Amino acid sequence: MMNLDFDFSASGIRTIQIEQEAIANLKSHIGDDFIGACKYMLACQGRVVITGMGKSGHIGKKIAATLASTGTPSFFVHPGEASHGDMGMITKNDVVIAMSNSGETAEVTSLLPLLKRLHIPVISMTGKPGSTLALGSHCHLDTSVAEEACPLDLAPTSSTTAALVMGDALAIALLEARGFTAEEFAFSHPGGSLGRRLLLKVETLMHSGDEMPRVLPSTPLAEALMIVTSKGLGMTTVIDEQGQLQGVFTDGDLRRAIDNGVDIRQSQIASLMTVGGKTTSPDLLAAEALTVMEDSKINALVAMKDGLPVGVITMHDMLKAGVV
Template sequence: MSINFDFDFLGSAHRTIRLEQEAIGGLVSHFTEDFSHACSLILNCKGRVVVTGMGKSGHIGNKIAATLASTGTPAFYVHPGEASHGDMGMITRDDVVIALSNSGATNEVTSLLPLLKRMATPLISITGNPESPLAKAAEAHLNAAVAQEACPLDLAPTSSTTAALVLGDALAIALLEARGFTAEDFAFSHPGGSLGRRLLLKVEDIMHTGSQIPVVSEQTSLSRALLEMTSKGLGMTTIQNAAGELRGIFTDGDLRRAIDHGIDIHTASMGELMNPGCKTVDQNTLAAEALSMMESSKINALVVQEEGRTVGVVTMHDMLRAGVI
């Protein structure tokens, strides 16, 4: 084996991508009612989806199981070799098995067929050969046949594994849509990620409450209101009447505009300078929704109200600290 340092690497990459694109495009012509039947088997499954496959097919199977599990279909991967040495105990008659093998004749996978038949566990196969033992043994067969591998030797699993992965994605998304799976459902499967924070956090989880809320009255002078704004550090203050009802807000931006107009900070009152039509939000609103409100209105803070009472303030900085942005 000799290395050619003048090799056309970009040309090779373009060829690989083109061949795999063609492989994916060819899948559409392979679709039959077996795909719908496979989806029905999984939707009616009382247990879990068990995915198995050997070698590169196993790697793809592991990814398919992970995608199913994160989109509302409980699933896990079992290595077929380990299944023959004890892990068959992880599979029950209430489960559905998805078995992957490009040839459809991989020994480690086909050796499980008699056991699955005996347990009456439904089998879905993903192979590149509809006439293979695995395809014929399955209740539903998904055809992942490709014209050629992207590998120039037509040996290394490349186009075929890509096709199998796409079929797994097609299954997962079809099931997701059939279940009415929502963004919030997805977030519950990903509570530690930024998506989980965006979809699960509510305004009440990050808002400032109690003594942290800046409050002045309509009679308060601008100079005294500035002291309240500075001490609370939120870049704004609420203006409330004696009954605790929200009358408006005053922000750093309002301060700059007041100074530009030559307002006397010692004599001007909040009643004269406040914004009476301020934006408010409910404490049970998702933080991501509140963020959208701030972005669309080009503001940096929202007053949080509950049954007409001011219960908090949430700012753009709070969104940033919570990882919502």
């Protein structure tokens, strides 16, 4: 019967406390088998295949995703499907992590003879060290808990949390052992903000060819303003007849010219431009170019290659690409 006056906060706090204790107790389960499991996975020439039924399967999918994104190629195979054809996805070069809280899940234990026949290392993750799965594996990771947060002791709660944390412990141990870098992580997350910051280069975002605004030093200011407006970058490069960069003319230069009462029709751009200007390399990471802009308090950089200007990148380009 529903009780709208039930103490929901107390129940939530109790659940968190039980699961906190379950996680804290995991530290005593990190021993030789954990080290052995890490070594098997680190030496794996194929992929780490994770399998499990029900809630263990859901946790297994998350662990596989975490491993894959941190330098350990991994995927999940449903144990029921494995018995009906998907065993073909597992090769002799792989390592298998089999998950079952009871260690007796039939769909999982039925795979043991097949895996042994292929001489595939099996790492089990169970809450029962004396179970069929635990005893039939090369390394057993004990994820047993004192109690489930579920008061009926039916819904997997503390046990699935413990398994998830154990999976994270494996993934991070392997990440550190491999010397996995932030750039490698970005290659696994090209659509994320970190991926954009660590993978996008200036050449990918810069305006080049006809998109790059350019005028000669002798160009009248009025004509240069038309170029600035048509290209829509709020600036233009100033390049001599030999293609050498002489400077840049920006919105800031225009404001200073107006403040100084410059005749827009008569003045040439050479007398108003910022000589030289800040430059970058097309091969530089966009995030690094952004730092140059921020430090210099400017909104655009000229990309130089072999001593010649080849493009322009702006703060707006950074914002549009999600680098900022």
